[in-house]
Amino acid sequence: MPxxxxxxxxxxxxxRETVDKLRLAIFSGLFQPGSRLIESQxxxxxxxxxxxxxxxxxxxxxxxxxxxxxxxxxxxxxxxxEVATAIYEVRELLEVEAAGRCASRISPEQxxxxxxxxxxxxxxxxxxxxxxxxxTAADFYSIILANCGNPILEEVHRxxxxxxxxxxxxxxxxxxxxQSSLSEMREIFESIAAGDEKAARxxxxxxxxxxxxxxxxxMDSGL
Amino acid sequence: MPxxxxxxxxxxxxxRETVDKLRLAIFSGLFQPGSRLIESQxxxxxxxxxxxxxxxxxxxxxxxxxxxxxxxxxxxxxxxxEVATAIYEVRELLEVEAAGRCASRISPEQxxxxxxxxxxxxxxxxxxxxxxxxxTAADFYSIILANCGNPILEEVHRxxxxxxxxxxxxxxxxxxxxQSSLSEMREIFESIAAGDEKAARxxxxxxxxxxxxxxxxxMDSGL
DNA sequence: ATTGCAAGAATGTCAGACAATCGGCTTGAC
DNA sequence: GTCAAGCCGATTGTCTGACATTCTTGCAAT
Numbered sequence: 046m047p048x049x050x051x052x053x054x055x056x057x058x059x060x061r062e063t064v065d066k067l068r069l070a071i072f073s074g075l076f077q078p079g080s081r082l083i084e085s086q087x088x089x090x091x092x093x094x095x096x097x098x099x100x101x102x103x104x105x106x107x108x109x110x111x112x113x114x115x116x117x118x119x120x121x122x123x124x125x126x127e128v129a130t131a132i133y134e135v136r137e138l139l140e141v142e143a144a145g146r147c148a149s150r151i152s153p154e155q156x157x158x159x160x161x162x163x164x165x166x167x168x169x170x171x172x173x174x175x176x177x178x179x180x181t182a183a184d185f186y187s188i189i190l191a192n193c194g195n196p197i198l199e200e201v202h203r204x205x206x207x208x209x210x211x212x213x214x215x216x217x218x219x220x221x222x223x224q225s226s227l228s229e230m231r232e233i234f235e236s237i238a239a240g241d242e243k244a245a246r247x248x249x250x251x252x253x254x255x256x257x258x259x260x261x262x263x264m265d266s267g268l
Numbered sequence: 269m270p271x272x273x274x275x276x277x278x279x280x281x282x283x284r285e286t287v288d289k290l291r292l293a294i295f296s297g298l299f300q301p302g303s304r305l306i307e308s309q310x311x312x313x314x315x316x317x318x319x320x321x322x323x324x325x326x327x328x329x330x331x332x333x334x335x336x337x338x339x340x341x342x343x344x345x346x347x348x349x350e351v352a353t354a355i356y357e358v359r360e361l362l363e364v365e366a367a368g369r370c371a372s373r374i375s376p377e378q379x380x381x382x383x384x385x386x387x388x389x390x391x392x393x394x395x396x397x398x399x400x401x402x403x404t405a406a407d408f409y410s411i412i413l414a415n416c417g418n419p420i421l422e423e424v425h426r427x428x429x430x431x432x433x434x435x436x437x438x439x440x441x442x443x444x445x446x447q448s449s450l451s452e453m454r455e456i457f458e459s460i461a462a463g464d465e466k467a468a469r470x471x472x473x474x475x476x477x478x479x480x481x482x483x484x485x486x487m488d489s490g491l
Numbered sequence: 492a493t494t495g496c497a498a499g500a501a502t503g504t505c506a507g508a509c510a511a512t513c514g515g516c517t518t519g520a521c
Numbered sequence: 522g523t524c525a526a527g528c529c530g531a532t533t534g535t536c537t538g539a540c541a542t543t544c545t546t547g548c549a550a551t
Contacts, residue, residue: 056338056543058503060326084533094505096319099534100326103283107330115279116512118533131420138361197354201424279512281534307502317536322503339543341502 059093063101066091071110071121072210073176078123082111109208124211126264132205133257137250139202140186143193144233144249148242151192156238159188163234170223178217179210185230189237209260216259229255282316286324289314294333294344295433296399301346305334332431347434349487355428356480360473362425363409366416367456367472371465374415379461382411386457393446401440402433408453412460432483439482452478 067087070076088098102119105111112122151159166181183206190199206213216222229252236244278284290310293299311321325342328334335345374382389404406429413422429436439445452475459467 058338060503061338081532083531085531096322096506097504099319099323103323103326104330107327115281115284116533117514128419131418134418135362135420135424138365139358142361195354195357196351197358197428201358201428205420205424283534306500308500319537320535339502341544 059097060100060104063091063093063097064104067101067105068108068110068207071105072207074211074214076121078121078211080121081117082119082121084118108204124208126261129209129212129260129264130257132209133253133260136202136205136209137253137257139198139205140189140253141246141249143190143195143198143202144237144245145242146193146195147189148237148240148245150194151237155188155192159185159192159234159237162188163230166230167227170227175214175218178223179213182213182217182226182230189233212260212263213256215263216256219259219263222259225255226252226259282320283323283327286314286316286320287327290324290328291331291333291430294328295430297434297437299344301344301434303344304340305342305344307341331427347431349484352432352435352483352487353480355432356476356483359425359428359432360476360480362421362428363412363476364469364472366413366418366421366425367460367468368465369416369418370412371460371463371468373417374460378411378415382408382415382457382460385411386453389453390450393450398437398441401446402436405436405440405449405453412456435483435486436479438486439479442482442486445482448478449475449482 076082082102084095084098084102088095091098102111102113106113106119109122111119113119162181162184166178166185169177169181172178186202186206187199190202193199217226229248232248233245233252236248299305305325307318307321307325311318314321325334325336329336329342332345334342336342385404385407389401389408392400392404395401409425409429410422413425416422440449452471455471456468456475459471
């Protein structure tokens with residue numbers, strides 16, 4: 046048995062359930078950016094006590110998914126385009142590196158998983174369910190990041206992508222964006238499958254750049 | 269007046285004070301890796317109530333500075349060399365990028381600040397105060413990261429460096445490491461001052477690689 | 492030596508309370 | 522009519538105390 050295999054079962058505590066639920070609520074756009082979150086309301090809605098809720102909020106604050114201004118309480122941060130750009134730039138840095146590493150080290154079975162997730166996105170791209178598109182696309186990246194051989198790269202990437210989930214949902218609804226996204230992702234996949242590190246890097250870079258451009262369009266038009 | 273200048277003074281809440289104090293305590297190595305943190309003890313030591321402490325602990329957990337296992341409570345994670353390697357690799361990615369950008373965009377006065385921090389490190393390098401060495405070195409990087417034009421790059425970097433503060437303290441105590449570190453940092457500074465982006469990238473890369481090697485030595489010898 | 496059990500310690504969670512602070516509304520002055 | 526001042530409800534920051542659940546440790550028994 047590998048010594049680093051963690052056999053511990055993790056009990057679901059109220060705090061963790063709450064973090065997960067709120068995170069999902071934020072992803073799905075339940076709260077408007079800039080809107081305040083009222084502790085007492087959330088407590089009744091979630092059916093938990095204030096101390097538990099406040100612990101959960103502190104976790105989300107550290108993840109930068111919410112902001113907590115002293116004496117004003119938690120709110121959904123309004124993401125400026127400046128910050129969004131910065132996030133896309135770092136995301137490019139990380140994803141390019143991950144795709145490159147992935148190309149030279151992914152296992153055959155994980156490669157099949159990657160292909161499956163690409164198919165799933167292909168199906169979602171033709172549908173009207175924009176949440177499904179975002180989710181399946183996220184799966185695709187997850188597999189790449191999980192196979193780049195660097196858990197920190199994966200962790201940091203997840204944190205960043207979470208913060209631009211707002212844009213992802215909107216730009217994936219853009220006319221034609223899902224289809225072009227699909228072809229870009231297919232290119233990434235082909236490069237990785239061929240073990241071509243350089244090509245994987247380049248394809249990955251192009252993909253992020255276009256995602257960023259799409260996000261800008263959706264922001265300019267939508268606001 | 270720039271419209272994005274945040275004039276809001278942030279009241280110091282007990283929670284934030286606690287996070288800062290604990291973070292500093294962790295940096296300075298007050299807690300052994302792997303050791304558990306007992307809530308009741310911390311409460312009396314810090315003179316605060318359990319809810320406030322628990323909120324602070326959740327923040328630190330999200331920063332990955334502590335681990336909280338359900339029903340076992342918080343503890344200082346023992347950093348494996350595998351994870352440390354992963355952190356150094358991502359740190360390299362970020363720092364190289366930051367140094368490169370910095371070279372082509374830093375302002376003259378910030379460049380002077382950078383020079384001052386280099387001098388401060390030079391002084392610390394000759395002293396015996398290893399905490400001062402770590403702190404002044406951290407200042408040097410901070411200035412570079414703050415002037416790379418990407419706040420996210422800075423934020424992510426800070427989070428990663430915090431997690432390897434343990435190693436930084438130990439490797440800075442290594443015979444000769446501070447001096448070689450100094451010459452590497454000087455090289456970075458010179459490249460940035462000359463506006464030579466490529467050289468800044470290369471110097472930065474070498475610096476991180478050597479820091480990583482020093483960390484490995486200190487780990488192998490010290491454990 | 493290993494197993495099983497019991498006492499103690501520590502955590503997870505809640506309810507309730509109160510002061511400090513913020514935001515909006517009313518009031519009053521010019 | 523506009524603007525300033527001040528009051529009031531809403532909300533957050535923090536604490537105390539409590540209790541069930543879970544973990545750890547030491548000891549006894551096989």
